[in-house]
Amino acid sequence: MKPPSPRGEGLGVGLTRRVQFLLFFLSLLTTTATAQETATVHGRITDAATEQPIEFVTVFVKDANTAVSTDEQGNYAIQVPAGQRVILGFRRVAYKDSNTDVLPLQPGARFALDVALAPAESNLEVIIRDRRLDDAGMVRERNIEDLKLLPSSTGNLESVLPHIALGTNTGAGGELTSQYQVRGGNYDENLVYVNDFEIYRPQLIRAGQQEGLTFPNIDLVRDLSFSSGGFQAKYGDKMSSVLDVKYKRPDSLRASASASLLGASAHVEGSLKNRQDPYRAFRYLVGARYKTTRTLLGSLDVKGEYLPDFYDIQTYLTYDLSRDWQVGLIGNFNRAVYRFEPESLVRAFGLIDFALQLRTAFEGQEVDDFTQAMGGVSLTYLPDRERNPLFHKFLASTWRSQENERFDILGYYILGEIEENLGSDEFGEIVNILGTGTQHTWIRNYLTFDVRNAEYRGGIELQNDLQDAGLTRSHFLQWSVKWQNEAVVDEINEWERLDSALYSLPYDTNFLLVRRVLKTQNDLNSNRITAFFQDTWTWRQDGVREFQVTAGVRGQYWDLNQGWLVTPRVQMLYKPLNIRQDVSYRLAGGLYFQPPFYRELRQLNGVVNKNVQAQKSAHVVAGFTYDFLWGKRRPVKMRLITEAYYKQMWDLVSYDLDNVRIRYAGANDSRGYATGIDIRLNGEFVPGAESWVNLSLLRTREAIDGVQHQIRELGDTEGRDVKDVPRPTDRFLTLSTFFQDYLRRNKNIRMHLNFTVGTGLPFGVVDNNVIYRNPYRFTPYHRVDIGFGFQLWKQEWRNRRPKHFLRFTRNTWASLEVFNLLKVANEASNTWIKAITNVQYAIPNYLTGRRVNFRVRMDF
Template identity: 50%
Template structure:
């Protein structure tokens, strides 16, 4: 029987088993296309009558004769019968071999997946469990804080798709979809403007995520890499959903086009629409919000031959955000001193963002019994147009107030701190075109005499970038009839930015890495991946060399299933356009790449908790240290990252990440993430100082908090269902994080980031009822939803506890040059109703 082994490594591990001359093979059998467990698969030893069958979780376990090679045969109706030869196993040992088998209509027979030792280096998850996760943004990135180590939401809160990883900002994260690097808009300044991010959860098969210390084959960023794989459908399927926040639909399938069975066209098409008007109505700024976001995405592959496949990934994304503010009433402060800001507005804001992306790939994987290899050619084009227009005049009154606790709770003014007007004006436009072509490949060198493998990977990439940026914005502040800054003879604007920048540049990237894997029977398995990256950017004329390594060790003689990890290297991040532009719009041609030297140590432990579930739980712990140099300092206002435009800082990040996941409720997996970190920086040629509240004497310090210094964060995703009726399910999303630091506007160097926002606390909960499932077909043959494969309705409650979280500050300056920070609160409690059907 013809076999295809698609993974480059199979990992074998052994345990303790009572018996004389027998050993055990066990594992899980899944569908190759859906990756769902398959029950009733017959697993037997060829030439014997020894057999077993998979359970409802796709799990099997079978006794075999020790110290003797044998052949396992997998058979099930509707699937291709497949064979796999397994080498001898020592007496009383266990070996884990996982299979993915394909339907008979597929041209692939079987995929054998072992419990690979490298799995601990990246967090890998399927997305099925997370499709019901209640999220206000609707973007896939909302999932990451629950599954990825050291990952938290950005300052934009629940409306934003931005995320921070281990003290880094959003611009320090890599995102790939089917090996294509994904780029994002540059001008967005608030989470209200954010539309749909690139990943479409209806199209995703699985995701891999590394929070640091990742391999050389991944690009040039300092913090993390998100590697997304879209589905490879073998049969028709579709879905559609609608809610108060938008709608989505997708179709997928395959069709034989050609004379041969392998000439298959596979397609994925998804469309989404999102509106946050309902959520924005809970903000403290009242007005007419008109946010409309939509995209269409497709992924198509065609097998030209058995060895050659062509693919296309395309995306069209358009976002339109219009806002006519009317009034705002915000109160903040302590019980003894409450400040209230009342503002009446004139004017409006109109923003538009349009992104077009297209990528072609050609993948060559020849049939080889020895030393398999692959070669892949990728070419992509990204066109981004951003337009930002607003002219808003606000008449404000800042007063100290007190509440009448004995009466009806009325608010009384104690004193007026400031009265004036603030006018914000902008006419900004940015065009960004990125084109690239990449050739990459891999070769596995197998030893016939020793249990040693080498997997060599390499890549070469050329990229061109065209940026056309037009900035024109200013701010005018009038306090008590006087413009600030005040002059008796002239009228000054408090901030003016006007610039025109056109930049054309080129980049060359290359990497080479080797994964060395050795296994010694029942003693240990060892893997070392070492490589180097090179990056040249024509704009700065700088070349960066980044060596990296990942080391994994698994003791097979232990009863506990533990894998240890040590990784690190130099992670250089050559600047993109945002980093080279100062807040005044001036371009710095002498910019150098920011650098982060990583050292990550940790382990993963798979353990049984039989009283909870038959499936294993996993505990992951990682401690890390990052030395930061050549930093371009920045400040964050909502989701807008404003860089200084020069290499003016150095710093460090140290922390500890803990994660446990498993089925606390049988059949419903949950995740718990906890992170501790300290992210500090030092602005060069600046003597930082600090002082406690009420003190008049300042103390010199070397390091100050970075804007992403979230010292503590906890994220929980928990699932449950009614024991008597599993059609009723509950999904709970809990997030807690200590307050992010910030500094005084316009004066944030010496006393840098000395304040902190209040802690971020949020609970979202969803209740879903499965209206229909294929398993009900015999019981209810005339059901209204019998045309579908699966249908459910969900009731989601966002911000269940109605906690007022803060996204940013509005700064009010008086004629006496005093500044007051009035918090801009994020969304309050909202209820969403969602219906989804899958065909």
């Protein structure tokens, strides 16, 4: 039995409710409206074998006329009498029935109860668990199906993080990149895991146009977790964030296919079971993707022939050797080819009373290719023990990246002031030439990077049920040791020639000089040993409180710089269970050191500095999570997460940002800090359609050792000493929203809206960004993407429409997407033009304009 949909849902919901929503968010006032005589039990029901959500499970109160059904994500919420002990039942065809006692709840209280139902033909047992405190600080997203419909110009999973994760933004690359910055850190400071395998990325990418497909394939994802800082010791040695992705464990044959103007994807999943031994099963996931950004790049103001082609194929296979042993295999092949033959550029910029225009004609081309391959194997031992369960896991993987950059581009430019008088015959034409010349860029860079590792992980839960009724205590111990080998072969050969008015810069009467000459070859081979140990201690008294402390320590040794690292970390959570509000509090802190990988070692002249030590930071994070119902007539589920943080950093390797390229100084020459507050509000503002709102405030500053930084106000001739200056990632405000809605009378027509606004990132003068460091800022970034989805078919219609031409699919969606709806010219970086007088002009490089995309997705 499925309850009828409330009236007034979707786009037809009154304006008053939307205004209330906005006022609520701006004031951050939360109120709950629950009946005084009832409480709410809610949770998620999954398959005990595959961990996939189960739809249409009937949840009912025994000896009462109350029942509900789970939705597509397996979620349910049911009202129960307050102050009474009740029995909840769970029933669905093809699964074992289950019942559970629910202790008396306070009026208006919300109690989370998750259930894992066992298939009727299996030997598995039903698992019922009240929802405990999750890992400290991890934001979890299990409704992956909603994310698949989100309009995205990159097609990568990471593009949704600014909308659902705390303190996250896309940085300078904007919509062309999947790179993200978290709480003042750069992209190299983020960890990514897929099924416990650490994922790496190409090293030479310098612009969002070159980026292809990232490793996580959203068609294969079961759920994801994200921490913006203060994460546990079991995660690696980075200073900013961790993205932990888990792939599916399929139990039946499923597939999907998607195609659009920006690419295509397909996947298949399933399992093969041994009828004689139900504990032996072979499960497979295979996905393939193709991406082309030709349509998007055609909106750039640099005209020419763009030929980007990106594709990958990926598989995840598991085989249950027995009830206790499982072997897994993950593999990925990824190739990105970017060809570009520029032709011309006309770019206007400047002020109202001093408008400038740059005109450029090009010769030559750029050809880049990035090939990555990754393979990993895991062996897991998880014995079936009711008391003190434990696990052992062995992992081994290898990753190779071959990267080639080839540029040979000449640009013949003229820079001048344009006529602004509307009545002039020369309106819009250059009337005052400020500079002419030629810019010649020549690059031949080749990089081969190999990473090999082997790891052992283990864990055991030590349970201690006290004699007092409803009082439990447990320790969950985890440990690991890992060996990793890194081999790098890097050949750099690049130069740039700039002449103005037939003079080569820098100017010399005897020689033809070129600038920014790099010609080096680096060959490194090193080994790392890392280990961690942590204990999660949980103390719970049913109906009163739950308290959890996770304390751990990491260690690392790297033979390249002979560096030893020891970093303790701790997370504390507290959740009162005897109050009406469903709220939990978090406090975390510790040391987060980041040893160099490779690019941090490479100085601006291309020479490797093997003496670079780990960048170091100390984190303090405090926050709370509040789950509540909002609205009196038709209450909707909402969640408010708020975190404040402070990070003190030292031994930093300073860097400059150029689009998505990070140019490191190659030395521990800086110190700094980052502080701010992040607020996320998400929930079903429209029932059955979750939306998110993220607001972040940030201040991050640095000071380079031995340098007295200065600032100079407009009109001043002398600089003024300052203690610190903005870091390249200092974005004071970021607001990101993802909103879903549908028609009042037809839920099959949906709208998805992305809105992002952020203050401008700082930048400085090229080759002179030390004393007066990052004194300027790009214009604020703002962008709106909108998508309209039309569900053409779903399997529930088969009885009503037996001859429909799409009946061979489970679900079919068609989407019309508009990227950059407002056609805003956002800035990504600058091109610097120097005249013979040595005056430099910063010419902004803009991101993409408005583009329309059509997409079709089928699930089988």
